[in-house]
Amino acid sequence: MQRTLITIGRRQVIGFCLALTAFELLTYMASDLVMPAMLDVTTELQADIRHVPNAFNLYLLGGICLQWLMGPLSDRWGRRRLLLIGCAIFGVACSAAFAAHSIEAFNLLRLLQGMGLGFVISVSYPALQEVFCEADAVRLMALLGNVALLSPLLGPLLGSLLLQWLNWRELFLALGLVAAMVWLGLYAWMPETVGVIRRDGQHQAPIPFSLKRTRQRYLALLGNRRFFGASLALGLMSLPLIAWIGLSPILLIQLLGQTPLEYGLWQMPIFSAVIVGNLILNRLLVTHALPELIRIGLWPLCMGLVALLGCALLAAGPVPVVASLALYGVGLGICNATLYRLALFCTEDSKGLVSAMIGMISIAVMGLGASLIAAIGGGTRLDFFALLSALGGLTCLPLLHGFLHDAKAASTKAQ
Template structure:
């Protein structure tokens, strides 16, 4: 990989990438691996099954809660110490889930665990953008995203298998122990990105921390139409997939009375398609701009969502819906990392602050959109879900059209080898 600002050995580069990937995978696995056990959790607590979707959406909302502060803090004090703090917080929340006795406490811990996702978005993503050049950063985000996608792909299957031998409390204990290992890896290999020497020999000072300046920075971002459009588009494009993750246990295991193992198998086509889309993105970056890649991705993206709406009118809803979701997911995988890069460089503000705002807006759209789909009947049957999720995803097209007409031009930074 090519980079300039931070001198790292090949071993540190590999260890750094693996550690960030492991933390991202862990934060997603804490959600997806537990999903097959959620009906057991609600049953043990004598709680309504609506808490299955609520727990998932609270996890997403938790990713938003602290991002407004995490990003600017990492601009001021460095990405490394903030990510170490986030990993520790996540591990403690997983440990606390082992002894919880009420569904309200369980949901509160899901909110705190979701904050780990906020540290991934607001801290680790900007670090990759700062350490590597544009093409390498997009490739890394796509390839690391493939590893993270192994969670919703393998998480339900792994969770279903583990439930044969372990309780859901023991699964949380395993996540807590794994977070300790990840923390040690981050401590050993993650570089610091503040107070580094630039190519001109001068030092790059940390960004001053001021709540007033943070507020003004966020206000400026809210006035940036291109940035807002790109961030909301990120959330709307992912909404059908997020809604599927949150409602699939209810739709398949409760409504259709499928086993946890069969439920996990139905996830494979969807998330395998996202991974395939990310691999295609790596190939397309060779001869296409980011805007051109997104334009190509719109073909499977729109075709899949239209197919999902058509599945709402069919009696064979499950195979058609999964097939349509897979086609849509192919387009999502081809475009997501490229769109994130365009959103990040839609503003010249500190990348920790910008990344935090991207995360807050996109995750808020996904969390609130997923909750709305569940509230208005998306969890009642597959036909309702297919219609609502398909229409929800298509809402991104006007915003995406405006963005692609005048795409921002990310600066080509960090291109020399040090």
């Protein structure tokens, strides 16, 4: 691939960020927008209610199916080409859900739609990190996190309102049409970051693709204790939130008898809190190092999870549970983008492959963890959900302690 000088003007930067934001929002909206209708989906397709969380977890697992391949291929063929392919696959899978006539076909399409999430993580995130410097990249990751959180924040509420006029099939068709428009935006504005020289002189050279070499690089990453611990911690840290997204339709609508609109309103305090955490992160980035930001974020995160344990012991109702999740969400908003950046750069390997590995590990932890919580009764009672989610989230603490201790030791040695 020819090495050229990358010149990204202000207009292209804005267009690229907007197109990337739209694609990320769309990949999350494909899940959250239809969550209020999932009981209708299972009824129409004559399926068991257990498919409500299963469909969500399949979407998450779809995000890791091809990440192992997407990252290395984007290192070889370029980020832009791979992301356009991913957006096209996502749009076709959404449109095809309009014609699904069995729960098996629906779940397969959920898996394919989830692959769009994999392209976001393993292809677009490295491109973002390569275009911008460290501070700007962390800010943009946090802001992208805010936009992505608009989906679980507004998705259930918007889905409840749209279901007054549309059915779930028409919702998926609309998502497919929007994906086509996003594809055009990416085609017009996304720059290529592989095989080009940046204005600051840095260069991400194309890396020849080899299955054997790729396997060796992945095994080397798994042997990197700091990297593996940070990736596991990313998944465990987000597990309570993911479990809530998957099980809250059953807990609130099926068990507590709330309407889909009320269900949507209950999401707002939790995801607003995560956005507040991201905004706090944006302010603190100027004066604090990244490991210090994680230590700050762990205070509200741990307090929220401990409060969630208290809700489980006292068999509390939805108000204390949602309040505890909101407090936890503030800490998650501070820690998530920060830990991702530290994990991405604790190894010298190419960022496409590293980002893919982070995504595979963290999403697998979230998807399998949420499935386990659902399987052992997290969707049968609110206090069971609170107990299992809190315990799952708190397991990230030993991993974070080890990661931060190693980071401090490495920093001291470098000085």
